[in-house]
Amino acid sequence: MTLLRDIKAIQRNDPAARSIEFLLYSGFHAILIHRFTHLLWKCKIPLIPRLLSQIARFLTGIEIHPGAKIGKGFFIDHGMGVVIGETTEIGDDCVLFHNVTLGGTGKHKGKRHPTIGKNVMIGTGAILLGPIKVGNNVRIGANTFILMQDVPDNTTVVGTPGKIVKMNGKSVSIKLPPSKVRQTNAAKRNRLYPLDSRMEL
Numbered sequence: 001m002t003l004l005r006d007i008k009a010i011q012r013n014d015p016a017a018r019s020i021e022f023l024l025y026s027g028f029h030a031i032l033i034h035r036f037t038h039l040l041w042k043c044k045i046p047l048i049p050r051l052l053s054q055i056a057r058f059l060t061g062i063e064i065h066p067g068a069k070i071g072k073g074f075f076i077d078h079g080m081g082v083v084i085g086e087t088t089e090i091g092d093d094c095v096l097f098h099n100v101t102l103g104g105t106g107k108h109k110g111k112r113h114p115t116i117g118k119n120v121m122i123g124t125g126a127i128l129l130g131p132i133k134v135g136n137n138v139r140i141g142a143n144t145f146i147l148m149q150d151v152p153d154n155t156t157v158v159g160t161p162g163k164i165v166k167m168n169g170k171s172v173s174i175k176l177p178p179s180k181v182r183q184t185n186a187a188k189r190n191r192l193y194p195l196d197s198r199m200e201l
């Protein structure tokens, strides 16, 4: 069922994919291998899932860590240069273009990669870093950069740094809110070192 949804996603998103041409897509090869490596990962089999994902990377140019959770109907168009980190979560019906990075900042432990909602399109070259949350029905423009900021539902985000240019179909210009993790850390810092005491230092 999941694979069927992946195939339909290719045909829905790329008019060039006629009949069985989906078999030629490197994005399809990468997700096919990932569905298998993720299964091995969940069974806690050592080394083999990482080995297979590295072989897939060599063959497709797409690096998906076996730990990443990816929903049904997933499509990577063109593919080359895509990086999807270990604790990434991606909802159903998402599309990624080449050179997208769903990565960590290097500062977080445990959950350190983005969580992407359903029906999200991420344009070529976009870089999303940290344990951030991207809502449902979001479009992220080519070359957008998002660092430790959450993206609300039903929005289009573009630019470096990314900002919201459309919300519920209407043009807007809104800064992205800091991610929940960043807000929680700031609140903790404020509790430990209230602003007044920090000014005295």
Ligand SMILES: CC(C)(COP(=O)(O)OP(=O)(O)OC[C@H]1O[C@@H](n2cnc3c(N)ncnc32)[C@H](O)[C@@H]1OP(=O)(O)O)[C@@H](O)C(=O)NCCC(=O)NCCS
Residues within 6 Å of the ligand: 078, 097, 121, 122, 123, 124, 139, 140, 141, 142, 143, 144, 156, 157, 158, 159, 165, 166, 171
């Ligand atoms: C963002 C995108 C999805 C369009 O989404 P949309 O909701 O239809 O938004 P719009 O096209 O109405 O654009 C809204 C505004 O953002 C601007 N914009 C769109 N994409 C942008 C981008 N990548 N970077 C900077 N600004 C961008 C538009 O110029 C427009 O600005 P304006 O209101 O001042 O005219 C599309 O522009 C995009 O970047 N797609 C990526 C596709 C891709 O990677 N293709 C690779 C094929 S090989």
